[in-house]
Amino acid sequence: MKEQQEKYDLPNGWKLVRLDDVAIIVTGNTPPTNNKAYFNGDVPFYKPSDLNEDYVKDSKDRLSELGKEYSRILPKNSILITCIGSLGKSGIISKEGAFNQQINGVLPILSNTLFFYYQIISQQFQNSIRSNASATTVAILNKSKFGNLPFLIAPLDEQNLIATQIESLFSKLDEAEKVLEKANKGLRIYRQVLLNQAFSGKLTEKWRRENSIKLSAKQLIHNIEKERQTKYDLELLEWQNSLKKWKETKEGQRPSRPSKPIVPDKPTDEQIHRKWQLPKEWQWTQLGLISFVTKLAGFEYTEYVKYTEKGDLPVIKAENVGQGGFKKTIYSKVVAESVEHLKRSKLNGDELIIVFVGAGVGNVATTPQGHKFFLGPNIAIARPYKEINTKFLEYFYQSHRGKKLLLATAKAVAQPSLSMGNIRQTPVAIPSKEEQFQIIQIIENQFTLTNNLEKTVDNVLNEIIALKHSILKKAFEGRLVTYTSNESIEKLLDDIQEEKRLYLENQKELNRSKPKQKKEMEExxxxxxxxxxxxxxxxxxxxxxxxxxxxxxxxxxxxxxxxxxxxxxxxxxxxxxxxxxxxxx
Missing domain, CATH: 1.10.10 (Arc Repressor Mutant, subunit A)
Known part of the structure; x- marks a missing residue:
């Protein structure tokens, strides 16, 4: 501790000690989980997931009175700190309770609880926790090392003054945080309202009255259907010619048999309007009727796709498709030549990508223009015909109603999923090409404004976090309050040691009086x-x-x-x- 003393410029009247010198430290435990009689009672049983705020009001899990007998209990106003896994997560418990083995409990002796708590969450103490933890797969700081962490102790009156001042400053900052978080929530709500207005036709109601269109939505979709049929007829004719040549070739010299083109999707009989009122100029259709929807086959992915740092073609994965659209990441890569034959999985930009399995199922995005990518696992691709704007489809399926239509057929299993057939049959409401463009312009202009506001709010929230760190740093350097006292820190430490001795003796007596059933835990x-x-x-x-x-x-x-x-x-x-x-x- 002498070496540690030299590292600290101690305020007058303060002393650097070990945490174990000034507090009772207890590591939690869990009663045997195979006995239900120990659980589901009224006794709080705290876990790291409960430690998300200054004062922990309650726990998600509970013990029975019998379970309490097998557990380590600390009174209310004790401090709990996670020392396995999410190191440093802390909270002050508002009710007496037990806690699991990932947590060390700290009961301050003859000291201000808030003084202890704020020092524990300070950057300096948190750094001590991390630097003393074992370097294993799961970060661990055992009770012995935890108790040896350096801790600053001040005269009791000064502790009280510091805690009061921190509380006062943090209270004002917390109020500011609430206002800013409310503003951020309002911006998120506004974006959804804007999308709902856009795809009910209300956003461009005035525009429709004042502008004429060249091609109605109905005619636009009819033209796509004709184009799809013409394309299929040509592919079928080409296939028939190829098949004829293939049959005329000797068996030993034949290439692989030509694949017959896929018959274009037909509208299903399902009612797709779903009580969604549209302007008379708009037209309901299905995603598979206005775009080519596909994915990379599982066997193709396993056989041909090999990630390599030397690759020259980035791979799009589900992590690149967020709730708000496309997200850049550090991409896995493949060698373009190795997947040259998988032409349908090459992305050239401006395609709609859809997560069809896993946690992000139903998320959609548009691939960036001017970039080439390769289609990864768990993602479907929709290539719209030229009359349909990809961004329009993206925003449609990001709206509350649009996403609900997309997820209507998702299988409710451990990993929710959508089939390609269901994605193709997903309803979509289409206006004219000109109105599609107009809707995109309005949405993107408004989204730019809201995104800029959100960034400003986030910057201020980060400044508040930094300011809190600064307040704690000043507090435990003795610079937050002005205080002069003749109170002896040595006497306080002696009193703490005596109080701690009495507490531990009392605990021994209590343990002796506990039921003999506790032997089950000891054996x-x-x-x-x-x-x-x-x-x-x-x-x-x-x-x-x-x-x-x-x-x-x-x-x-x-x-x-x-x-x-x-x-x-x-x-x-x-x-x-x-x-x-x-x-x-």
């Missing part, structure tokens, strides 16, 4: 013993809870590594299960 077994006795594979979580590790995650991982050669890992959709290898195999 835990090694990982190897548990696996030998288990008749079926067991999850890592259950193994951890039953083992002798008892809250020490590093010890748990160390024990796993020692016997890993004896373990088989069975992966399911949701978790990994562990079992001993069959020696007879």
């Amino acid at each position: 835990k077994k090694t990982i190897l013993e548990i696996l030998k006795e288990s008749n079926s594979p067991i999850s890592a979580q259950e193994l951890w809870e039953k083992s002798t590790s008892d809250g020490d995650i590093e010890r748990f991982y160390s024990e796993i590594k020692e016997i890993y050669h004896q373990i088989d890992e069975l992966k399911t959709k949701t978790e990994s299960l562990l079992t001993l290898k069959d020696e007879n195999k």
